[in-house]
Amino acid sequence: MFTLYIDADSCPKNLRVILLRCITKNGYRAFFVSDRPLKDVQLAKQEQTALLRKKAKQEGVTDALVLRSIQSEIESVVVDSGMDSADDWIVENAELPCLAITHDIPLAARLVERDIPVIDDRGGIYNKENMANRLSVRNVMTEFREMGIFSQKNKPMGPKEVKAFSDSLNSLLHILTVKQ
Numbered sequence: 001m002f003t004l005y006i007d008a009d010s011c012p013k014n015l016r017v018i019l020l021r022c023i024t025k026n027g028y029r030a031f032f033v034s035d036r037p038l039k040d041v042q043l044a045k046q047e048q049t050a051l052l053r054k055k056a057k058q059e060g061v062t063d064a065l066v067l068r069s070i071q072s073e074i075e076s077v078v079v080d081s082g083m084d085s086a087d088d089w090i091v092e093n094a095e096l097p098c099l100a101i102t103h104d105i106p107l108a109a110r111l112v113e114r115d116i117p118v119i120d121d122r123g124g125i126y127n128k129e130n131m132a133n134r135l136s137v138r139n140v141m142t143e144f145r146e147m148g149i150f151s152q153k154n155k156p157m158g159p160k161e162v163k164a165f166s167d168s169l170n171s172l173l174h175i176l177t178v179k180q
Contacts, residue, residue: 001029001073002177005090005116007102008034008041008076012157015121018166019101020044020074022173024051029073033089035081041074048072099176101169109135117176122161123168 006019016032017040023030024044032041049072056070079085087107091114094100100111100118108118108126118126126134155161 002173003029003031003095003098005094005098005100006030006032007086007090007100007104007107008032008038009086010103011101011121013040014157014162015101015165016040018162018169022169023074024048024072026173026177027073028173029075031075031077031090031093033077033079033086035079035085037078038076041076045072045074045076048074097176099172105134117172119165119168119172121157121165123164123166125168125172 004019004023006016008016011019011032016038019030020041022028032038049070052070052072053067056067061067077089079089084107087102087104087110090100090102090107091110094111094114094116096116098116100108100116101121102108102111102118103121105120105126108120111118112126112128120126124134
């Protein structure tokens with residue numbers, strides 16, 4: 001089953017809404033990994049489970065045990081808070097066929113090393129061809145911020161960035177799921 005691994009610690013709520021809609025519409029499995037419970041993800045899991053059970057009932061399933069076994073494929077994974085806990089979980093558990101979503105460039109580099117496709121929260125696609133450059137730019141920018149040359153990490157996310165993410169997500173998912 002095609003699976004999405006979401007670094008939910010760095011994923012804005014408005015993008016989680018897009019992801020949850022996409023996941024429920026297409027029936028993907030998804031792991032939202034963070035150091036805290038995410039109410040929107042838990043609610044989406046409950047709602048999708050209820051819809052799946054309702055559909056099963058409409059199709060004639062009456063056995064209570066069978067109905068209770070029907071669950072959403074949306075998972076909220078809460079890891080210990082700490083440096084790279086969510087990242088480590090994603091790297092250790094990600095298996096193809098999948099897509100990872102993260103804003104964290106070092107995490108993206110670790111996943112790309114394992115041939116896991118990755119997009120960021122702005123719709124940028126990470127791959128072996130561009131990863132070294134992205135990591136270098138990130139390291140230089142971090143040094144500049146530490147020296148006080150730059151104070152802002154990222155531009156605020158507006159409608160243009162949300163659309164870029166959504167378009168990139170849909171396009172990449174189409175390509176990746178057709179390959180299966």
